[in-house]
Amino acid sequence: MNRRRKIILALAAPALAIVFSLGVTALVLVVTGNSPVEVIDKMIESAARPRVQTLIVNSAITYYFAAVAVAVGFKMNLFNIGVDGQYRLAAMLAAAVGGAVVLPAVLHVLLIVVVAVLVGAAWAGIAGLLKVYRGVSEVISTIMLNAIATFLVAYLLQPGVLAETIPGSNNIQTKPIPPSGQVPGLSLIPGSPATVQVYGMIFVAVLVGVAYWFLLSRTRFGFDLRATGASETAAVASGVSVKRMVLASMLISGAVAGLVGMPQLLGASYTYSLDFPAGLGFTGIAIALLGRNHPVGIAFGALLFGFLDNASTALEISGVSPYIVKITQGVIVLSVVIAYEVVRRIAVAAAQRDVGRQLAAGAGNGGAAEVTA
Amino acid sequence: MTTQLQVPSPPPVGAVQEPTSRLARLATWQKLLMYGLAFLALLSLVRVVSGAAQLTSSGTAEAALIAAIPIGLAGLAGLWSERAGVVNIGLEGMMILGTFGAGWIGWQYGPWPGVVAAIGFGVFGGLIHAVATVTFGVDHIVSGVAINILGLGITQYLAGTFLTGTPGGGSKQSPPIANIGSVSVPGLPNALESIEDRQWFFVSDLAGIVRGLTTSVNYLTIIAIVLVIATFFVLWRTPFGLRLRSCGEAPYAAESLGVNVYLYKYVAVLISGALSGLGGAYLAIVAASNYRDGQTAGRGFIGLAAMIFGNWRPGGLAAGAGLFGYTDGLQLRDNTAVHALLLLAALLCLVGLVVLLIRRRWFGALLTAIFGAGALIWYLGTDTLPPQLTSATPYVTTLVVLALASQRLRMPKADGLIYRRGAGH
């Protein structure tokens, strides 16, 4: 009975939240003179197309890395706003390295990924060091480092530095990565054309998810990390070196952040150019929160965001401003966490009541008769 | 815990302590003033040596002020909220709402109704944050992130709906908003101008800065500065402020004394929203003269940084916003002045070196010497900096100052913690 109640509550929370967010979105649509039914119909219709599904999955793969990067920090109350700068710098340098060398296929990819991971970790590590040794809040330092990364990338991405111009184009880019450094797409249905292939990096995403789960729940390091997040003072008393943990989790977070640009770089663009996607770090924050920092939750969150983000064309075609999607996303994040919070409270109160009841029952049996003086 | 002992013996005579502390406070002020003047002298020296007049010109001061105010308002917004224990990372979103409110109403009904609308939009953002964090006890960061998404989405959506086809406006910007008006201190600017033009050491610099800060000062600028002072007064000198701050320091203690913590948190977060909205209005009405999509450009986050920089205090955050505004204004106005900052850095390193040597901190002294020498060599060896580096100045400076100041920042004790009535026992 107790367990059933728990399961029902846990499932009801996200379901209710999503229904609620759709309600709010519908309300906005109605107020501004659109038909919500039609809009949702259009979105679902477009999502039924294999090409769009591919895009959704591909967006989700990228978001997944970003969200896991953020989540690693969150698990110990570190707020890495800097995923954005970390992945951009990492992707840029990795692209430059990848375009500059010639190596056998697997090694080439490996090199690029390692460079990205190292650069991401190093850039995040600056914030970690500043926090550990100078007490600078990682919130500020990562905001500043995002901006500084922008300037650094802009400096490096100049013809004559690390970039080259493209004849006839106003774009500039790093030297394209040769086929040996590219990761082929993956056909979900065998033999399908390139437009319905998901990034080969999906394997790495799954791997990262599993590694993240394993690290946190099965290793001593993960225990230390979670303990630090749950109570820093208790963690210190238990022998955890918080400084080391801050640095370590910042490095891990940055390393994962370094992967954010990889699906796009290795699976689609093969070069870092002026229009390389930016701002994914912030999407990652929202998704990490939506997925409650849990590897599976994040996957669902990433897919949901991928779905919404790829609905814009369908919306525009039905004459609705695609920005409605952002309203939906914001409301979903808020209502999901509110729903979970409400459920959590109910569950905790129930647990306490149970403990109290059992205690009282135990005492009632074993206790002595009441005495009156 | 300190080792202070609670000997239940002779009462320390309390009355003696008061004048000392007041004197001490006065001394701090004097010290600060002295530091400020010394820094100005150094800046003046750099100006004379490098010839970068923009370092201390009235125009730079004015630009710094205009760049600093929206950041300062965002920081002030953060301050109100966090002093009541609610972390507000949604400042950016609330500011965006403010810019739209100002633009949408401002172009139709004039700047002042625009300001009111901006505040209203900001309050709306604050209300969402308050409901989520105070009533539902959602993690403050989560709610803030959601508000940033929402603020952007709502404004873009509404702009598409309400601004498309307006005269001179479109789905990405509002038509122009009329000027809100400004004042100058009568007579002063002219007098100062002649002094500034002389290029005297120190005197001209001081004159330039004062002139920049007193010439055709916008009404909203004045309001913003008054708000900083008013915030100090209200939060630190009134019963209302004491109660509000108690919610950020020890909500359960406040609760046990009959303070309605929920109410104060709500009020604080709504005021926070209002100030963010005002910051947005400043951007749309004063810094520019219309709403433009993307106009906040992360200033809400910088405001948050300024607040932390300023140790959750109005004076400190004003200094933080000022530093950012100064470096940003300077880099936008003059590349060579930024180059001259290298010389300033070298001189500051020299000062630091002396201090460290006196304190016998050898390792620190060595590092400082290396950095100082590096800055000097860089300065002497180049005439300009790459534009990318110039643009990065405000961010690098903020980071460096924070890393060096290594001040023990102290956030309100219950900041970011979820409060629930009756849960503290």
Add this chain to the structure above:
Amino acid sequence: GSSSTPATPGGSENPSETSSAPTSDLKVGLAYDIGGRGDQSFNDAAARGLDKAKDEFGVQAQELEAQNGETDAQKEERLRTLADGGYNPIVAIGFAYSGPVGKVAKEYPDVNFAIVDDAANDLPNLANLVFAENEGSFLVGVIAAEASKSGNVGFIGGVNVPLIQKFQAGFDAGAKAQNSSIKLQDKYLTEPPDFGGFNDPAKGKTTAKGMYDKGTDVVFAAAGGSGSGVFEAAKAAGAWAIGVDSDQYLTAAPAVKDVILTSMIKKVDVAVYDFIKSVVDGSPLTGTTTFDLKNDGVGYSTSNPAVEPYTAKADEFAQKIISGEITVPTTP
């Protein structure tokens, strides 16, 4: 900016309005860059060209807009959606579509594509519509140098990318050509991928004021939406500003319009209109079409009477450029 005067593409060479009921059953697809219709800048210029084609030929149109942080694949999908929906021709606005349009045009050989601001692809069913921004900028550089009393002119770019550098290169060269001892100042508001420099009037204002304070008396703003801040600074300083893309003397806020000496005009609207027209006419443009001084694809505006004294010199240089006597650089 302001478009109270309804869509008058600056200096358009097709002023004639057909009053007869349009008839074409062409379905035009237009894929904008980030910002889309209503950005009062680049995308809006394309929209004006489309609107004109709608009016004149009665074509139908579907407009779609790029979103922040999207990938090439998402841009491709946008183009494919249009192609699948029977839209033909399809116009992509902005160099970010370079890769996607190249790919999708190959997939749909029967659909006519065009891309503005890019010439990286060479396909039979693709028209590259590019501009000699440097040439137009050269002329306003000449005007700036001539109008400047202090011998000190400035350039403000929105974002430091090659496209905007092209504006600077032309402007600097023009100013130098007119007055070899001229002092030049330049500043980009943001660095990529922060494209906020096109949307930050506050930064534009501060930067321009800095330039005016240092003795500059003419500033060329190639900064999209940030330009309005530059105009305000010019107004406050009692100095000149030069607009960009469309004739901003006609579209800017009334309070500041009189300081806009001239504008460097880049006729994106004409390019879009011409392309659609070529499809309507049954002989779609393909290959690279450069809109330059020669074909009046770029130029400067003369709607502000104050520019009158300087037009002779500018036109003289224009002839030299057209004749090939002067080659305008594309990088500063």
Add this chain to the structure above:
Amino acid sequence: MRRGTVHAIVGENGAGKSTLMNILYGMYRPDEGTISIDGEPVVLHSPADAIERGIGMVHQHFMLADNFTVLENVVLGSEPRKGPALDFAGARAKIREISRRYGLDVDPDDLLEALGVGDRQRVEILKVLYRGARTLILDEPTAVLVPQEVDELFDALRELKGEGLSIIFISHKLDEVLSVADDITVIRRGTTVATADPRSVTARELAELMVGSELPSPQTTGSTVTDVVELAVEGLSVVDAEGRALLSDIGFEIHRGEVLGIAGVEGNGQAELTEALMGIRPVATGTIHLGTVDITGWSTRRRREAGIGFVPEDRIRQGLLLESPLWENRMLGHQTQPPNSRGPLIDRHAARVDTERIVAEYDVRTPSVDVLASALSGGNQQKLVVGREMSGNPTLLIASHPTRGVDVGAQAAIWDLIRAARREGLAVLLISADLDELIGLSDTISVILRGRFVATVDPHDVTPEQLGSAMTGAQDAA
């Protein structure tokens, strides 16, 4: 209860004393029953209602803002005004006035953070008096005070009583109750089980009323001290960030099988001492030897792995992860040791099983090891922490207030376990505010004052009063 009296409420942990008081103070709403003040039934919705009706409460845990001055803490919620501003001068004068009248010496301008527990307690009482309360509720006000301070508090209470105030007084220290109370109510599991007259009842009878059984007491059962030195500390000093000494020149030895008790007023360096020994706080000078090994430079983790168990002073802050299940809490501090982990991996199954063992052995009342630590009552949490730290056969136990907040029955069990381990050769550093516990368990007692050891006494011939005066430095003067 009657006006102008002290009414004591006693009961074991969790009997419902605090809950009852919180209801009286308007923090919780009663499900049924009525509260009457001056014969008139009232409904209290909030503390504000209670304050208005002249009820003031000093909570079991301090309800103070560290970052505020005494003045700010006191006037909060009832601020005097001068125009729109807070009347600081007026408040200061009034606080001084009240402090003088009741002998509660505190400077209104001190930052609270700088105050010790005794002063904090006075600030709490000031808060209540400042509001002009006629009924005072004091929930375990003496728990953290030394006897001299308790006496002063009682003097103040008698003063207040004399002025017609009514006081509800809650304490576990029955002799105190007997000395100050006019009436006594005993409650158990949320109901009144008895009322007693302090003039006729003995402490022992009272205690038996509370628990419904015989009262245990700590008693050393012969010395088990060996000659093997387990912990040797020499010349240990610790400084704070500003370089002020927190501990100076501490030196002592603990042998295997020995319990060294540390007596001292809270805030005299006990916390710093335990933290320095655990490697949580850096040591300025001095050495620490475990057995024969110098561990001065070791990390906390290494020390724990070497066999040091640690029961922290503040279990909520340092001992537990409230939002984690019990079995994870069992791992805390021992996450690198069997049975909790194998190599770099944790062993969830073994940890769970071992948690079950602790729950059984230490009588932790919980339905399962999967409930969150926050669901347990304070005493049960403490039992879990002690059980955990006694696991894995530590050679040295550093225990701060191991039985704080634990009811008498469990207290006895913990004492027994400590004694048993001591027989096996465990060395114990015991810090406690409960002087009876210290005297009863320790083989030697050192007194700490202002970060120094000022006296070493033999527990067999010292009384709590003597210890108390040593702790407050009263002996120095003598």
